[in-house]
Amino acid sequence: MKRDAIFEFYRRLAEANPAPETELQYTNPYTLLVAVALSAQATDVGVNKATRRLFAEVSTPQQMLDLGEEGLRDHIKTIGLFNTKAKNVIAAARILVDRHGGEVPRDRAALEELPGVGRKTANVVMNVAFGADTIAVDTHIFRVANRTGLAPGKTPLAVELKLEKVTPAPFRTHAHHWLILHGRYICKARRPECWRCPVADLCAFKPKTPPPAEAKG
Structure with missing residues (x-):
């Protein structure tokens, strides 16, 4: 072309x-990161259904750690690959708390260091949460x-x-x-x-x- x-x-x-938006539901950069990570090989509709109750309870990495892997699994068990995704989300929350003060980093390299976060997920977070042209x-x-x-x-x-x-x-x-x-x-x-x-x-x-x-x- x-x-x-x-x-x-x-x-x-x-x-x-004129103003397109993601169809994933989220409340802040962290819940967006979680939603995008959960959406791999799953539909946005399915992810939104599972996270509606989760995000009413959890909105920070520390709250995710407090919920724990078993608690997270109970929320997302309707999503494909939920066991692996639960492990990755909890491991990523630990890194965010320990290395980033509980904040979602804005650069691709730091995002891609998080378990379960590849280039595609990093690009979505950078674009939607921080307005980057990714x-x-x-x-x-x-x-x-x-x-x-x-x-x-x-x-x-x-x-x-x-x-x-x-x-x-x-x-x-x-x-x-x-x-x-x-x-x-x-x-x-x-x-x-x-x-x-x-x-x-x-x-x-x-x-x-x-x-x-x-x-x-």
Whole structure:
């Protein structure tokens, strides 16, 4: 996708949703960090259901340590890989208390030192909690970037670096959310809804998916 088309691509997504937000529910940077870590291989809806009661009780790393691993497991047992995630969340809380005064660090390197926190989670926290121009490449963004021709790449990191290079400055802060939401609700994995896509004419994907009525006919 050429530079002018990329600008128009983002402009249209921005026009449709000027202030996109994460669909994960959280109360502060720490609960955001926990929610994102729990969301690996799980849906935001499922995570929100599990954390609603948890975050009413826990909002700091120390409170998480006080709850303990067993208590945390009881809250998140409906989420996939909950045993491993509980261990990681408790271990991360200990590091935050011991090394960071109970505060969530703002830089990627420090975040990635926390158990259960990879580059994607670190990027989400930096973007959502601290307003950094980071782009966390999940399955939705990876698909959209490759399918549309916006930023093709063979790995999530390759796509991330390409997106950072081609995304115009005015759109960098919200690019992450626009692309995720576009992939989640329109540019779906199995059957993209091209007939109602605001950027279909800019997209390299062929053949475009027809409306359901036409597809049946």
